[in-house]
Amino acid sequence: MTRKGTKNCTPATADLCRILLPDSGHLQEEEAEFANRHGFSKHAQAKPLYTKEDAIDSLKYLYPVSAGHPFHPVPGLTARLARSGHMAGSSFVVLDDGTRSVLFSGDIGRPEDPVLRPPEPMDGADYLVVESTYGDRLHPPGDALGELGAVINRTAARGGAVVIPAFAVGRAQSLLHHIHLLKQRKVIHNLPVYLNSPMAANALHVYEKHPGELRLSPGECAALANVAEIVDTPEASRSLNARRGPMVIIAASGMATGGRVVHHIKAFAPHARNTILFAGYQAGGTRGALMVGGATTVRMHGEEVPIRAEIAQLDNLSAHADAGEIVQWLRGFKTAPRQTFITHGEPAAADAMRQRIERDMGWKCHMPYYLEEVGLV
Numbered sequence: 001m002t003r004k005g006t007k008n009c010t011p012a013t014a015d016l017c018r019i020l021l022p023d024s025g026h027l028q029e030e031e032a033e034f035a036n037r038h039g040f041s042k043h044a045q046a047k048p049l050y051t052k053e054d055a056i057d058s059l060k061y062l063y064p065v066s067a068g069h070p071f072h073p074v075p076g077l078t079a080r081l082a083r084s085g086h087m088a089g090s091s092f093v094v095l096d097d098g099t100r101s102v103l104f105s106g107d108i109g110r111p112e113d114p115v116l117r118p119p120e121p122m123d124g125a126d127y128l129v130v131e132s133t134y135g136d137r138l139h140p141p142g143d144a145l146g147e148l149g150a151v152i153n154r155t156a157a158r159g160g161a162v163v164i165p166a167f168a169v170g171r172a173q174s175l176l177h178h179i180h181l182l183k184q185r186k187v188i189h190n191l192p193v194y195l196n197s198p199m200a201a202n203a204l205h206v207y208e209k210h211p212g213e214l215r216l217s218p219g220e221c222a223a224l225a226n227v228a229e230i231v232d233t234p235e236a237s238r239s240l241n242a243r244r245g246p247m248v249i250i251a252a253s254g255m256a257t258g259g260r261v262v263h264h265i266k267a268f269a270p271h272a273r274n275t276i277l278f279a280g281y282q283a284g285g286t287r288g289a290l291m292v293g294g295a296t297t298v299r300m301h302g303e304e305v306p307i308r309a310e311i312a313q314l315d316n317l318s319a320h321a322d323a324g325e326i327v328q329w330l331r332g333f334k335t336a337p338r339q340t341f342i343t344h345g346e347p348a349a350a351d352a353m354r355q356r357i358e359r360d361m362g363w364k365c366h367m368p369y370y371l372e373e374v375g376l377v
Helices: 011-038 052-061 144-157 171-184 198-209 218-226 234-240 260-268 287-292 323-330 347-361
Strands: 007-009 062-064 071-074 077-083 091-096 101-104 127-131 161-165 193-196 247-251 275-278 297-300 303-306 310-313 339-343
Touching: 007 011, 007 077, 011 052, 011 062, 011 198, 052 062, 127 323, 144 161, 144 171, 144 275, 161 260, 171 193, 171 198, 171 218, 171 247, 193 234, 193 260, 198 218, 234 260, 247 260, 260 297, 275 287, 287 297, 287 310, 323 347, 339 347
Parallel strands: 007 062, 101 127, 127 339, 161 247, 161 275, 193 247, 275 310
Antiparallel strands: 071 077, 077 091, 091 101, 297 303
16 A cells, blocks of 8 residues: 555656646746736736645655556555556556446547557446547548648748647647658758747656657657757747747647747737647637637737737647547447546537447446536445
8 A cells, every 4th residue: 555645656657747847836936926027917916826846845745656557545445557648657547446446537548649659448447437528529630740731831931930839748749749750751941940848848858768658769759859949948938039930939838828838929929920820629718719719819918919820720639539539449348337427528528428428339428517426336
């Protein structure tokens, strides 16, 4: 049994947390300081949700467990992790008390992701909790590599910059791999590419350390570090906003809810020569969703910023399985669950996923409401 307060996770997740958590605490402090300096916070004094010091202190509770190895988080309960393919280290979780079992899918990756290995097939469980991010849609067929190249080339032809909001882990590395291939195949010119996320840059080392999570060869993985110039200081980040294209800037966060990419969007979105490219799902209410939905202005740092740049979206670069891919994974179960709970999706997507599983699999499904309690017999 692991000690009280321990957070069990895969070794790759633990390594990523050692990068992500302190960095995110530092960003929280930076954004609070920026809000206070410019006076746009709704609070008398903006404070970080947590600090870098808080994050570093939390790391002592991480306890890595290899996927496939059973462990006992509490007496009488056996847990096991299995690769979910959504990002390096992400896992399905199976809990079993000897009389019943529960499988939590978390985010499910895609079976044909070019960077990550596919989700592991699972035997099933008595109860299933499954995600539904893309429960109401299928990823469009098409060539993600070619579409990315086309966006970059037409923006470069206008003399513009392509700003790509990207999650620091997973999406940023996938984009670097795609851009590496485009340059290698001479689909795009040798224009400058900037990775404005120290967190994403540091995550490259985790990818190299855990090759078992990847489809990439060691050489392909090493190539990711040479695709872009790393922007590692706030001063260097701000200087990018004064530059003109053609160029590509990859920066967090992926839905433009915060981080350095907000400053880049504020600088580049008002100009029609530029492109803001979203490379994945945009949750309702985020700046990303507003721009993809056609908003002509978006509020940033207390002011309305005009959106005149081209807004593009590549859904087929998403790291989330679509409805068909989720059902494909479910078909690998040896036995049907007694009950399937649909979670982690917008209401329409979750309900569509429920209907699809009931129709295609004949399984009993339920969409739990907030704070609902259910008994598992």
